[in-house]
Amino acid sequence: MRAPTALVLPGLAWLVVFMLVPCGLILVYAFLERGTYGGIDWLFTFDNFVRGVEPLYVSILIDSALIAGAATVVALLLGYPAAWGIARAAPRWQTRLLVLVMLPFWSNYLIRTYAWIVLLNREGLISHGLVDLGVIDAPVSLLYTAPSVVVGLVYNYLPFVVLSIYASLQRLDPSVLEASEDLGAPPWRTFLRVVLPLTMPGVAAGAVFVFVLSIGNFITPDLLGGGRVVMVGNLIYDQFLSARDWPFGAALSLALIAIMMGLLFAQAVATNRGR
Amino acid sequence: MAAERPAGTRGALATRLWLGVVLCFLYCPILVLMALSFNRAGLPTVWSGFGLNWYAELVDSPEILSAARNTLVVAVASTLIATALGTMLALGVARRPPSSALDALLFAPMIIPDIVLAIALLSFYSLLNVTLGLHSIIASHVVFNIAFVCAVVRTRLKHFDFAVLEASEDLGASRFTTFRRVTLPMILPGVLAGAMLAFTLSVDEFIIAFFVAGPGESSTTLPMRIYSMIRFGVTPEINAMATIVMLFSFTLVLLSQRLDRSATLPDD
Amino acid sequence: MARSSTAGALLLVAGSVLADGTLVVSNWDGYMPEDLPDRFSEASGTDVEISFHATNEEIMGKVVASRGKGYDVLFVSSPFAEALHELDLLAPIDRAKIPNLANLYPQAEELAYDPGNTFSVPYAWGTTGLCYRSDRLADAPDSWQDLLDPDEALVGRTTMLATDRWLMGAGLLARGYSVNETDPARIEQVRDDLVATKKTLLAYDDTTFYSKLVSGEADLVQAWDGWCNYGIAENPDIRYVVPKEGSDLWVDTMVIMKSSDNVDAAHGFIDYVLGADTGQWVVENIMYKVPNEAAMKNIDPAMLESFPNLAMTPDELMQGEQLRDLGETQKAYTKAVTEITSSR
Numbered sequence: 001m002r003a004p005t006a007l008v009l010p011g012l013a014w015l016v017v018f019m020l021v022p023c024g025l026i027l028v029y030a031f032l033e034r035g036t037y038g039g040i041d042w043l044f045t046f047d048n049f050v051r052g053v054e055p056l057y058v059s060i061l062i063d064s065a066l067i068a069g070a071a072t073v074v075a076l077l078l079g080y081p082a083a084w085g086i087a088r089a090a091p092r093w094q095t096r097l098l099v100l101v102m103l104p105f106w107s108n109y110l111i112r113t114y115a116w117i118v119l120l121n122r123e124g125l126i127s128h129g130l131v132d133l134g135v136i137d138a139p140v141s142l143l144y145t146a147p148s149v150v151v152g153l154v155y156n157y158l159p160f161v162v163l164s165i166y167a168s169l170q171r172l173d174p175s176v177l178e179a180s181e182d183l184g185a186p187p188w189r190t191f192l193r194v195v196l197p198l199t200m201p202g203v204a205a206g207a208v209f210v211f212v213l214s215i216g217n218f219i220t221p222d223l224l225g226g227g228r229v230v231m232v233g234n235l236i237y238d239q240f241l242s243a244r245d246w247p248f249g250a251a252l253s254l255a256l257i258a259i260m261m262g263l264l265f266a267q268a269v270a271t272n273r274g275r
Numbered sequence: 276m277a278a279e280r281p282a283g284t285r286g287a288l289a290t291r292l293w294l295g296v297v298l299c300f301l302y303c304p305i306l307v308l309m310a311l312s313f314n315r316a317g318l319p320t321v322w323s324g325f326g327l328n329w330y331a332e333l334v335d336s337p338e339i340l341s342a343a344r345n346t347l348v349v350a351v352a353s354t355l356i357a358t359a360l361g362t363m364l365a366l367g368v369a370r371r372p373p374s375s376a377l378d379a380l381l382f383a384p385m386i387i388p389d390i391v392l393a394i395a396l397l398s399f400y401s402l403l404n405v406t407l408g409l410h411s412i413i414a415s416h417v418v419f420n421i422a423f424v425c426a427v428v429r430t431r432l433k434h435f436d437f438a439v440l441e442a443s444e445d446l447g448a449s450r451f452t453t454f455r456r457v458t459l460p461m462i463l464p465g466v467l468a469g470a471m472l473a474f475t476l477s478v479d480e481f482i483i484a485f486f487v488a489g490p491g492e493s494s495t496t497l498p499m500r501i502y503s504m505i506r507f508g509v510t511p512e513i514n515a516m517a518t519i520v521m522l523f524s525f526t527l528v529l530l531s532q533r534l535d536r537s538a539t540l541p542d543d
Numbered sequence: 544m545a546r547s548s549t550a551g552a553l554l555l556v557a558g559s560v561l562a563d564g565t566l567v568v569s570n571w572d573g574y575m576p577e578d579l580p581d582r583f584s585e586a587s588g589t590d591v592e593i594s595f596h597a598t599n600e601e602i603m604g605k606v607v608a609s610r611g612k613g614y615d616v617l618f619v620s621s622p623f624a625e626a627l628h629e630l631d632l633l634a635p636i637d638r639a640k641i642p643n644l645a646n647l648y649p650q651a652e653e654l655a656y657d658p659g660n661t662f663s664v665p666y667a668w669g670t671t672g673l674c675y676r677s678d679r680l681a682d683a684p685d686s687w688q689d690l691l692d693p694d695e696a697l698v699g700r701t702t703m704l705a706t707d708r709w710l711m712g713a714g715l716l717a718r719g720y721s722v723n724e725t726d727p728a729r730i731e732q733v734r735d736d737l738v739a740t741k742k743t744l745l746a747y748d749d750t751t752f753y754s755k756l757v758s759g760e761a762d763l764v765q766a767w768d769g770w771c772n773y774g775i776a777e778n779p780d781i782r783y784v785v786p787k788e789g790s791d792l793w794v795d796t797m798v799i800m801k802s803s804d805n806v807d808a809a810h811g812f813i814d815y816v817l818g819a820d821t822g823q824w825v826v827e828n829i830m831y832k833v834p835n836e837a838a839m840k841n842i843d844p845a846m847l848e849s850f851p852n853l854a855m856t857p858d859e860l861m862q863g864e865q866l867r868d869l870g871e872t873q874k875a876y877t878k879a880v881t882e883i884t885s886s887r
Contacts, residue, residue, distance in 0.1 A: 007367030011360035011421050012380070018418045019384055022395035025402065036870055037629045038607050056878070060885050078297055085294030088287065097294070099532050104301050106472075107524035108479040110501050111517040115304035117505070118311070118514075122760040125307065141699060141760065144746040158301065187286060216388025218482060223505060227705045227747025230885035233390050240394050241604035242707060243877035244626075250398075253391040260386060401608040408613075490567050490594040490605070490613045503572060506597050507750050 023257075029250035038244025048251035057235070057252070061259075064231040067146055067221075068214035071153035075210050076203065078154065079161035083202075086162070087169040098166065105159035113223050116152050117143065120224075144226030152220040157213060161206035168202025169195075201271050208267045212260050232256050305521055312514035329515035339516070341492050342500040349409055349484075349496060350477040353416035358470040360417070361424025362462070368425070369432040384422040392418070393486040400487060407489035412496065415487050416477045423476060424469035431465030464534050471531035475524060566808050569594040569602050570618040574667075574795075576828040583815045589808045598706065598749060599623045606632065611800035615809045621656045621794040622708060624663040625868040633662045634799040640810035643817035650857040651834035654794060655865040663796035664813050667769065667831040669852070670790035670863055671709055674766035676756055678780040687717035687786045690765060691740045698743045700762045702755060705747035707880040708866055710737070712791050713765055722791045722864050725872045734879040738886045747884060756781055767793065768852040769831030775850055776830070783852050792863035794834070826853070832860075 030048055033041040051057070086097045104112065119126050122141035130136045142148060172195065180190040196203075214220075218233030225234075232252065239249030315326035333339055368377060384392070396415050400407060443453040481498035488494040497520070504513050568580070572595045580591035596602035599620050606614060611632045619627070627633050638644055641664065644652075657663050673684050680697075684690070691713065693701055704710055712722045714733035724730060745761055753774035755761040766774075771783040797816065799809040815821060822838025825831075827846065832853055833839065847854040869876060 004367040004370045007363040008371075011364035011367075011425065014360055014417060014421060015380060015384070018396065018399075018414055019387075019392070020380075022392070022399035023387070025398050026391070026395045029398065034874070035630075037626045037868065038603070039630065056882055056885070060881075063885065063887075078300070081290055081293040082297040085290040088290060099529070100298060101301065103525055103528055104305060106475050106479075106528045107305075108498065108501070108517075108520050110479075110481055110498055110505065111308070111520055112304070114501075114505050114513060114517065115308050119304055119307065123758045139759075141745060155300070155304070158297070162297070212386060216390065218388075218390045226745070227884055228741065228744065230881065233388060235881065236390055236394065238877065238881065241598075241600040242880075243874065244603060244607060245874065245877070246398065249394065253388075253394065256388055257391060260388070264386065397608050401610070404610075404612070406613060407609060486605075490569055491592040492594070493592065495595075503595060503597055507572065 026250045026253055029247050030254050032247045034243075034245040034247050038246075040246055045247075048248045051248060052251050052255055060230055060235055061232055061255070063146075064215050064233075067149055067153070067229070067231060068211045068217075070150045071157070071214045072207050072210045074150065074154045075158050075161045076165075076207060079158055079206065080165055080203070083162045083165035083169055086166050087172075098163065101159050101162050103159075105156075109156060109219060110223075112156055113152050113220055116148065116155065116224055120148055120151075143224060144228050146225075146229050148224045149221050149229050149231075152224045153210070153214045153217065156220065157210040160209055164206035164209065165199060165202040168199035172198055204267055204270060208263055212263055216256055216260065308514050309518045309521070311511070312518045314511070314514075329511045330519075332512050333515050333519070336512075338492060338495070339497075339500060342495050342497045345409055345493070345495060346478055346497040349412050349416060350474050352413045353420055353477045354470055354474045356413070357417045357420030357473050358424050358466060361421040361469065361473075362428050362466050364421065364425045365428035365432060366458070366462075369429060369435070370437065381422055381425055384419040385426075389480075389482045393483040396483065397486045407487060408494050409489070411487045411489065412484045412494070415483045416480060419480075420473035420477060423472050424466070427469035427472060428462060428465045431462050435461060467534045468531050471527055471534070475527050475531075479520075479524070564805055564808060565590040565592055566615045566805050566812055567592050567594060567613060568616040568618075568812065569596050569614055571596065574618065574829055574831075576824060579816070579821070579825070582821075583812055586815065587808070587811050589805070589811065591812070600706070603627075606800070611802040614800050615803040615805050616812055617798050617800065618666060618795055619798060620866070621654070621663070621796055622866045622868040624796045624798050625656045627798060628657070628662045629868065629870075632801055634801045634803060634806055634809075636661055636664060636799070636813075637810060640807065641814045641817065643814050643819075646817055646819055646822065646835045646837035648834050648836045648857045650861050656794075656867050657796075663798045664817070665794050665834045666797050666816065667825075667829070668792060668794040668834050668860060669768040669832050670785050670855070670860065671704070671712060671765065671767055671793060672771075672783060672785040672790050673763060674753065674756060674771035674774060674781060674783050675763040676759075676778075676780055677782045679762045683782070683784065684763060685784060685787050687713050687788050689786075690763060691717055691736060693743050693763065697763055699745050700760075701744055702746050702748040702752045702761050702764045703740070703744060704752075704765045704767075705749045707876050709765070709791075709793075710747065710880055710883070711876055712866075713737075714740075716786070716788045716790070719788065723867045723869060725869070725875075727875060730872075730875055730879055734882055737879075737883045741883055741886055753777075753781075767831075768855075769829065772830035772850045772852065779849075785852075790863045792860050792865050794865065 029040060031044055031046070033043045033045050033047070035041045082101070086094055086101070089097060118124055120142040121127070122139045126142060127139040131139055176194060176198070177190060180194045185193070215231070216233050217231065218237055221229045221231045221234055236249050236252050236256070239245045239252060312329055313325050313327070314322055315328060316323035364381070368381070400411055405411060439457060440453055443457050444450070448456070479498060481502055484496045485499055485502065488496065488499065501513065501516060504510065504516070566589055568591055570593065580593055584590055594614070602617060602619060603623050603626070606617065606627070607630065644660065644664070647665070651665050651668070652660055654665065673690060675684055677683065690701055690703065703713060708722070711733060714737045715722050715724050717736070718729070718733060720729050720733070745755070748755065748764070752761065752764040752766055753770055756764060756774050757777045766783070768783055771781065774781040775783070797813050799806060803809055816825070817835060819835070819837035819841070822833050822835035823841045826833055826838060826842055830850060830853070832855065834857070842853065
């Protein structure tokens, strides 16, 4: 049809020029060499990929995955019951509660992360609060560690997990749950055997979202990690700015994209199979 | 969960409590920042009276005002472009047979790590020897904004009965009139919701702006300013800045939600 | 298509169009008196637009990417000035246009990275050492080991600089090696030392270490001397010391980009900064030492007493080894620093 093509072309063109081509450039840079003082030397090499699988970088990738994984698990554990709570609320409240949960998600990421710097530092509220309550003797720093980065990531992505699981819960047919109860199953078994499997698409979508966005995250480990927590995003940033080694940074970026695409593909396959 | 179930009291109480805890977790940090912005002393642990002094400092600062102005320019421009292109994309795609490749392309900007996209764009601009400035930020923001607008409008179009369009044309209306009188009113809430979403995302976006901005104040956006304020320490002006920015975002999102209720809920 | 031309027009309007002759200068935030650009504009008639960078790496990244386009004058530390010169991005300094070069100490004209100041002009210089709360430390620190292998009481209350040259510098100096060390075995030794140090650190911090001292979050930090003065100004219990193993001599320089359209105005700006009055006022404002003899002569002795590191003489400073660009070895340093900061 002629009209749809003309409609689609400008948007597609923009995406091609300002997304595909730059990413393609990164693909090309990954095969080039770093100039002696920085920048690019147009010489072909596989070196960057060989370096990329050195133990140092693999371990950073693994650490990033662990942190992202921890954030995912915590977000799911916190988010599922919350989504359940919203789903069981009176219908007119459900929308309001959802909006309430989603509001922070749409506000400035830097500021939401900064809030935790204020709360977690040694001279901050939580530390002094714990001292005042007698839980600890001296102020303690809760910042600049991997757990503080996890807290920041969970805080930023929790709303989406709630939303995603809620959407699945909403589509549950109540008669299925009643049937399970009628057959004498205790609530926890109903949950495990009936509800959870049926809401897997929502859980999976939320989990993949949190994981994928966490592993490539740069700002949260930068602000909450105090230079002590190095994730893949920080590594890429360092390669481009400190080391001025664009080819290697490009290779790392490709690795990151490859992992994320792999995960998304797996999720899509799993979701389709579930249907 | 469409119908109301008889709630088991203990279970219901537990989940309500949990929901309360989660909401508290989500809002406490923000509320703390807001409260601190009014603390005359500016220290997080000593309250020395209510004061608007930190807000006064912000308003007095020309760099902040200039950064805010730049942010608005970028957001308005990128939203206008992205809304136009994204809506057209959604309309065009909705009529075609589903294509995984197309879907992947439209989904990609939301998934590519922003630092990778930022660096890719900087490399691209520098290869072409483009002068950097607000325009390079705008062009870059349009990329992810198109994806979001398109997604929102597509969701809206799922419920759209295209037979109506054919009926309209059968009755003799031109394609343009059909669009103006039939299609547009039906998708408008979705388009506006998508536009507000794009605007919000652009206003808050930091890392792409950081990499592709030109030199100087004339090219600095508010998030870039906020980042350097945070880098240089926990100072009370940031709390005042944070409060203003948060309230602005909240207002925008609530407005957007009003405009199109179904746009905030994912549909499949 | 109507839409795209409107978009194009919008982009043009939104894009910044600088007036001819506006000088774009990039510097660290707060590293220059706030009214210096305005005073220069009044004196010379050239407008100045200030751009801020938080770290050397940031401005290097942007400038290497854009090949200097859009910038006229940069403030960068010496090894980075050297790298920019090797990358052929700098305009040569025309000494005839900067008569105030005569104000510099003779030592400042013989700096290792740029003898004779052919592509850079020094702006500020100093040492890197230990900044600490004398009221919270039992003994005054005097060695890099006090930071690298701290007492029990200091664990979790120390920070080191995050920039790789200075992070490694502390370890290299502690072992008596050069701060421009290229021997891979020695680099690895220092890396192992610093990996052990990480376990005792609160954070790596380039920008908020002094406020951590003031707030009590930290008690002993690695610091540039001038920056420690900000802490001293807020809390007189804060002191600065150059460890006995020594310090590097860092120099922050002004360079002119080859791509600049305003090379003459840029020279004029540098000349203005090197004026005796300007230099003195810079010192009073940013509390760093400048290599400007004419300026340093006029500093109020009371100020030198409150901030002892301002009183260091050029001869004392020249004892520190100067940082040079490492060329190919930069990769090894970056890798070592990555290994250190990502270690568990």
